[in-house]
Amino acid sequence: MKIAVLPGDGIGPEVTAEAVAVLEALALPGLVLGHGDVGASAWRRHGHPLPEATLALAAEADAVLFGAVGDPACDSLERHLRPEQAILGLRKHLGLFANLRPARVFAGLEALSPLRPEIAAGIDLIIVRELTGDVYFGAKGQRTTPEGAREGWDAMSYSEPEVARIAHVAFRAAAAAGRPLTSIDKANVLETSQLWREVVSRIAGEYPAVALDHMYVDNAAMQLVSHPERFGVMLTGNLFGDILSDLASAAVGSIGLLPSASLGERQTAHGTFGLYEPIHGSAPDIAGKGKANPMATILSAAMMLRHSFGLADEAARIEAAVARTLADGIRGADLGGEHGTAAIGAAVRARL
Template sequence: MHIAVLAGDGIGQEIMVEALRVLETVNLPALRLDHADVGGVAYRNHGSPLPPETLDLAKTADAILFGAVGDPELDGLRRELRVESAVLGLRKELQLFANLRPAKAFAGLENLSALKAEVAGAIDLLILRELTGDVYFGEKGQRETETGLRQGYDIMSYDEQEVARIAHVGFKAAQGRRKKLCSVDKANVLQTSVLWRKVVEEVAIDYPDVELSHMYVDNAAMQMVRNPGQFDVVLTGNLFGDILSDQASMCVGSIGLLASASLGEGTQGLYEPIHGSAPDIAGQGIANPSAMILSAAMMLRHSFGLEDQAVKIEAAVANVLADGVLGYDLGGTASTSQIGDAVVAKLSAA
């Protein structure tokens, strides 16, 4: 099992330590861990947020375990050198077009949500976000209008192949869950969404056992607060998925508990917590490593087919939370290492 370990910036370094400890605790085939710089630390050491040696490692590894990127001191760099471009570059170069972000309420933590406990407790959904198209990768720039005004522009576009491949991933995911897929778009305004909806309906023919529904993105945002329990798999584009997945995480109660997987056509994937580098608390030992640990569990499941080990790690994290070992983001006092210790102890005792 060859894993590229890209801890990145801020708390990424601290939480990665705990995830690797957990991987060493469960019964796995031989691990080969190769570390490399990415993000702000890479820019400072190599002059690029995604150095060639880091990209080469990512391309040859079986999976990438990714911490976080973000360095406020480097925000003034030009766009291609900004540290966030490392993530976009990895997605593009590795063709990781499907982002899986599960959001599920943890028993006993419903009160952390801004929603009523009974509403938050019903959350068990998967947001499937297309990653390599949309306005994030479309033509963009700044220009001057005929009247001399400054104008910025970003082109949103999808072709039918891009939509079809993410739709197939969505329907297959739904088959393994509650067999419901809600495709989110803005087809009443955007031509991109008109094509999106048509192609999703064409792909749906291959999955007669999955119930397909459509929802405009503004209504989806409202429904995710009003009745999030209605959703099973939510399929959407890059821009809408970026927004809705963060909303779903806070409906659960904390962005510090949620993992993600970015997948392509094969088994290689990039696995990362959905929170950022949190530079305000970096180095203090108080970051919650749970999402990083759960990301490692997703890696075992999707890249290596080790379902039993993935389930054990997920159960250990859930049991630690149920025992009241809570980080500062959850109103507790447990440190990064104490949470890691508790998860390792659960796995060792299993």
């Protein structure tokens, strides 16, 4: 079980160290950890945010555990040398097209959500977002209209194979969780969404145990903050998924609790190759102070065990240990508590 550990910048090394300690506490047979530089720290050591050695380490692994990248001191660098290019480069090089982002309100933390506690309590969902297509990667540019005005344009497009492969990921996730699947689009306006809906509906026939419904993205945004309990797994494209996943994150109340997985088509001897990371950034203002909440990274490690190694029981143990730690009042500053990074990590390990 080869894991490439890429801590990155800011609080990345601190939170990643706690997640690695949790993995080691499980005493998993055959666990091999390889560490690499990425982001601003890699630029300082190697002159590039994603060195060839790091790419090779990730490509040879069964999964990648990623911390965070970003450093204000690098803002003046050329775009291809900025720390954030590392994660984009990894996704492209490793063929990672599907992002899975769970959003769940843990018992006892409902009051931290900006939603009413009784509504927030219903949030327990997974957003499956396509990562490599849509308007973000389509043709784009600026031109001049016949009237002489400047005009910006971006092309939104999805091919049938692109929709099919992300749909299969979402249906499998819904089947594994025993949850319904809601496909999000704007088929009443967009030709791209009409194709999306047709392909998803066709593939639904291969998953008769999964209940499928379709919803326009504007309605989905409203339902996410008014009736979040109606969602199990949400499937959507890159643009809509970017917006809805951030909305769900805000509704939970703290990004310090939210993991994510980026998956591709590559299969290893254990499961699906993937890159796992917390959704928060490098938080340079608290880096090195031992204040960061490592739970999102620890939960990302649990997702890794489930999806890339088929270790559902071990993943559930980690998730239960995090839930118990929170229930026992051990919380970081992001949750109104006073516990530091090391203390939170030790508490989760104690509850395994």
